[in-house]
Amino acid sequence: MASILSKKQKKKEKYTLKELKSLGRDLLSSRAHINNLPLLLTFVSPESPPQFVVESLLSLQSFFTPLLSQLPSTSSHPSSAKRPRSEDDDDDSSKTKKAGADDPEVIFKAWLRSKFDEFVKLLLDVLVSEQSEDTLRDIVLGTLMEFVKLLNVGRFHSSIYHRLLNAIIHSAVDIDLFLDILTSKYFKYIDVRYFTYISMEKFVKTVEASVLSADRSAIENKETENDMKDRLEVSIRKIYQVLSQIPPPEKQAEKSQHEMWSGSDGSSSEKPTDKKKKNKEQDSCLLSPTTIAKRMKLKFTKAWISFLRLPLPLDVYKEVLASIHQTVIPHLSNPAMLCDFLTKSYDIGGVVSVMALSSLFILMTEHGLEYPNFYEKLYALLVPSVFVAKHRSRFLQLLDACLKSPLLPAYLAASFAKKLSRLSLSVPPSGSLVITALIYNLLRRHSSINHLVHKEPDENANEANSGAGEHNESQPKTYKKLGIDYFNNQESDLKKTGALRSSLWEIDTLRHHYCPPVSRFVSSLETDLTNRAKTTEMKIEDFSSGSYATIFGDEIRRRVKQVPLAFYKVVPTSLFEDSDFPGWTFSIPQEEGKC
Secondary structure, eight states: OOHHHHHHTTTTGOOHHHHHHHHHHHHHHHHHGHHHHHHHHHOOSSOOOOHHHHHHHHHHHHHHHGGTTOOOOTTOOOOGSSSSOOTTTTTHHHHHHHHHTTTHHHHHHHHHHHHHHHHHHHHHHHOOTTTHHHHHHHHHHHHHHHHHHHHTTTTHHHHHHHHHHHHHHOOOOOOHHHHHHHHHHHSHHHHHHHHHHHHHHHHHHHHHHHHHHHHHHHTTTTTHHHHHHHHHHHHHHHHHHHHHHSSSOOSSSOOGGHHHHHSSSOOOOOOOOOOHHHHHHHHHHTTTTHHHHHHHHHHHHHHHHHHTTSOOOOHHHHHHHHHHHHGGGGGOGGGGGGGHHHHHHHOOOOHHHHHHHHHHHHHHHHHHOTTTTTHHHHHHTGGGGSSSSTTTTHHHHHHHTOOOOTTTOHHHHHHHHHHHHHTTTTTTTHHHHHHHEEEEEEEHOGGGGGGGGGOOOOHHHHHHHHGGGGGTSSOOOOSSSSTHHHOOTTTTGGGGOOGGGGOHHHHGGGGGGSHHHHHHHGEEEGTTOOOOTTTOOOGGGGTTTTOOHHHHHHHHHHHOOOOOOOOOOOOOOSSSGGGSSSSOOOOOOOOOOOO
């Protein structure tokens, strides 16, 4: 006994790994060595060597694991017996508490519970410490998840798991290190995903409260406000990373997807009695795999909808819009709840509107969303930069789908056709190719605008129109003289663009385009597109992702039967002749003495 006391009086730094193992073996062997417990806890620290932390962790985990079912809840402490009795307390339970307050066994278990809580806190500190190694983090995270499984006797311990996620969200360590472990080992369990969504919703509410407090203190201290906003952005990014890594709920879940981390299927070996038995049966029913699977979509919806209400950083905003139509909308309990978020995004303009179009189109076509100014906003997105944007492929395919209905009015189809043809003059060759394909489909679908392909000026009609005066304003006016285009490219109102009075003369200029694939492809518009039986629509996806590289690749693979040859009587010394550009010279003056 004296030797044990002498060991405990040693300083923490003087212990060797062998002595630490001896302390753990003694603790597991007999309750007489219970004083080794606080000593082992001191080694679970970021400052301790990793091997000491692991050795103490394994000993403490082996000690606490068999006792978890016997430990009282955090709130049930002997001092709680002194609290005032409420009207809802039963007489029997109050007598039991008073009797148990003086029971040494009750006091001992309450002390063990306090040490267990301390152990969990120390593990969380080690987990998120920048000094910890990745291997140590993996071991610590596994230990915490074991406590999540076992502490509640067959039920998921959401409190410890919430503290675990909270420590990860607010840590200075890269969250990818933790997400790799969670994704590979734990997110496959349905109850882990279920309680992750619940925790994420709680974190979002905390961030919302922080945003409000930051807005209130904006006038008082600008530096503090900037620091707070930076911290909030970091938290928002981490919440998004967690949400994006959780496998979404499936419409038809298989048995493998109902696998649970906790044993909440009623297979626990304990047989609780009286009131506890009834409560545990209710909790087991509440958290059964089938019940969780049914409620998973609701928790998924709450977590994502609350997250999308946050002031998202621009990079996160774009990432969400780029993937929301595939990862979020199909799994929401009510996708129409996203209409406010998507319509606001669509109204912003620029790249954000382009990225929001995909999700908004799904809500309009599949979930009955009405958006009165949809085509006006879509028309405004047609600018040269959209043909070199990162997400141009998806946008151009959606543009073709939005213009597919044969019920669109002629002025709208004509405005889009004319706007696209005007853009063909200022976009790269790949953009000219996809524009030609889009106009091809528009002319085939809407026979009422086929007159735009070739429209000759009719002088007799002009004289008749001038004689009719104002009484003939409803008839489409023809050209009064050559060289006038009545299309107003700057007009945002599709009814006032004057597209029906114009022609697709821009497409005719593409016949002489410097890029051969463009000039060859324009000939596809020469077919009779009013004969729908002999023509088929072009697949926009075949052209929407084109670039200089794809055009060059197609050209070098193309077999050419005839090669144009040039014969020069005199070998040229420059790329251009001086006569081609008066006032310019393309010869390189040679210095004296050099040839």
